[in-house]
Amino acid sequence: MELFGSTLSATYTRPKTSHFLPAISTMASSYRNTQPALIMNPSANLWRTNSYYKSSIAPPLTSSTQRDHFDLVRAKTALYPSNRSALMTRYTPDDWYKSNHSNYRESESSRKSAERLRKDTIRLMQDREQLTRRTQENTSKNIAERVNDINFWKSELNHEIDNMVTEIGALTEVKRRLERALAETEGPLQVSQECLYHREKRMSIDLVHDDVEKDLIKEVEVIKSCQERMRRHQDRAIAQLASNRAALHELEKDLSDKVTAQRIDDRCHHLRNTSDGIGYYRGIDRLDHSVSLPDSWSKFTDDNILLSQSERAASHKLRDEIEILLNTTSHEMWNQFNSVNVAFTSRVSETADAKSNLQSHLAKTLQEIFQTEMLIESLKKALRDKESPLKVAQTRLEERTRRPNVELCRDNPHHRLVSEVREIEDTIHKLQERLMEAENTLQNLVKTKVALEHDLSIKANSLFLDQEKCMSIRKVFPSMPRLVGYT
Template identity: 70%
Template sequence: MDLLGSTVTATYARPRPTPTNFLPAISTMASSYKNRYPNYSLSNSMSLPWRPSTYYKVASVTPTLASLSKSAPGLSPAQILPFPANRTALFTRYSPDDWYKSNQQNYRESESSRRSAERLRLDTSRLIQEKDQKTRKFQSDTSKDLGERVNDITFWKSEIIHEIDQMIGETNALSEVKRRLERALAETEGPLQVAQECLYHREKRMSIDLVHDDVEKQLLQEVDCIKSCQERMKRHLEKTVAQLASNRAAQHELERDISDKHAAHRIDEKCQNLRNTSEGIGYYRGVERVDATISIPESWAKFSDDNILRSQSERAASAKLREDVENLLNVTSNEMWSQFNQVNVMFTNRISETADAKNKLQSHLAKTLQEIFQTEMAIESIKKAIKDKMAPMKVAQTRLDERTRRPNIELCRDIAQMRLFHEVQEIDDTIQALQQRLREAEDTLQMLVHTKANLEHDLSIKANSLFIDQEKCMGMRKSFPSTPRLVGYT
């Protein structure tokens, strides 16, 4: 008895063909000839590949094969030779030994056929059992392989889903940073406009106050600082938009891969659960000759692994970009706030200097006004003094004039006459000196008035500068955005 699973190599004895002078076996079951002779049409009485009457028709033509009875219709009695009279017929008959040998031969052939049939049955049973066991083993192995394939798909599905979740979180975080960057970029427009407005208003300063001072230098630096921050923000914003596109592309590849994995998982799981008794199974002729595969397990796993590696690479680049944007927002905020404070310090110092200069000008103006007043009083006193000298001059000249009328010898150059001459000269010198002093006082008064006008004009200039720096510029700079707004949180 061969072991199950081994190849059956049985040799069957081939029976010798039956001699033509013996009748064919007609006791065989009709069912054994159904597939062997598909082209014969069987009669209704017996499903045999031949007609039983054929032999008898031949026997009727060949008398030696016919019996001596009347079993061969169609022959006349004259045509049948009488046995005793036909001596030659004894030489055409078989001997008892032939008859015995023919029977023995039939027995041996029958036993050989039965042994061959028995071996065939046993080998067939063994073959059926072996093939059934092999079929079940193949089906079990296939189900096991399908189960492993389902497990592999489940593993990669979980990996891809995890990576998709990570990528979605990273994309959302990068989108939030992008919105913050956009808000921070929009917030810089206000400080830039304020700095430019300050420069524009300070151009309205007048005369000597229109100087390129530290405030103006710091304002120009503030404008450059804000524009530099805006340029860096715009570059990072472009990088962020490009990175978001790369993230979405990687996520799309993962989602397409996971969609294919879902479909393959559903199909393979369905195939794994199919049994011989399942519904929906059927023949699909030639399907085993169709090879629609486009990958092998290594390339299949590498495809998903490459998608995950690409997604991880994009996530790492996105996280790095987010960190750069965060640092940029903090750096730009600190730079703008530092420059803003520096400008405010310069404004405060300049306002203090201008206010101090204005106070000093006001003090000098007050003193100048007081001096003008006193000079005017002095002029009035000089004029009064000159006026007061008119009467003594008149008296002295009148005296001299009257003394010229003295007669003859009385016209003496006496002491009185000399004193009158000296008095007139003295009074005249005094008047000349007073008039000279009056002119000097009037010139001084004009100089003081001019100084007063200059001081008043300078005071108006300082007042205008103070109004521009203190009211307009510092008033606008109170609206500088806070640090949270500069980093895009609000």
């Protein structure tokens, strides 16, 4: 502790030496301080006073002498407190000169280092300015090349989009024609089915599986087969249109992205150091949001174009197949329609001939029935005519049985009367048999007449069905242009 009434003594210590300026370049070794002793060992003995060294080499004191010395020092320091600091912080003149020379050397070294730093910095700024300018020019050139690449792929995409739009329109038109042709087949199919339905109303022997029915069944099968092929191609056309539109969507999306990228790169290409809107974006160079490389970027667009070209080729092939299908189905249906009409004509002619023959036979049968009926009447009259002669002959025989005794003779009159009765009875029997035969014949003729009349009604019904019902609705058939989808 300090004694009251004494002044505080200041302690002076030498400041630690350090570099004049920090190194700011890769040549920091050229700016090092030339005083390594003072820097590396701040507690060096340069600051210590001569009294310290002298006291360290003084001869050793005896115990009594040492005790007296300590008492003297304690008394001096007790009376003069400032002496205590002065003994420990005093420098020698050599120290003062050394310190000045050290400061001179350090100042000169710092100035040389600063000069080297200034020159190196100016050269560095000039080099970096040229490097920055060249880099910026190369970057602008690369951006311009990128814009040219984008323009090239844009033109390719636009060309392919135009081709795809044209192909979609052509396939849509063919699909619309196919739908119209498919709708046109419903009428002929309904006509064929109605013809089969009407011909089911034929009666008796005319309900035959003739050529007309075979051709009608074949016509229904042909129309249904054509419809099935049309529906399959229609489904394929719908699927192909979906694929075409998907490919077109990818092309348009890619084109939209390239338009946006071109606008951004074009704006970047025209940016200058004096442009408005430039600013700092710290750390942006360490972020990488890219999702593709130049090869994958160009391959992506090339793949989209190749996919579109492949879909266009498939669509064109499908259009050709649909055109062939429409022509094939129209010819098949027309040929079968004509075959059915020819079969109908032939069948109607055959039925008409059969009806005519039946009418002729019916007329002859009616004539024969009339004559047979007249014969029966004649036979009945003949039988009635034989009754009286038979009665006369039998009466005569009966009267002659009353002759008396020997007069009851079997004479020639008796023999003749017996013969007459038997002849008349035989005649009556034969006439009755013939009458029975005539009546049976008449009955057969009547049955034949009924059969002929029934068959005539059957033929008339068949003619009505084939000629009036079927042929009348088969007069109208879709024309060839309508069967291939044209209105």
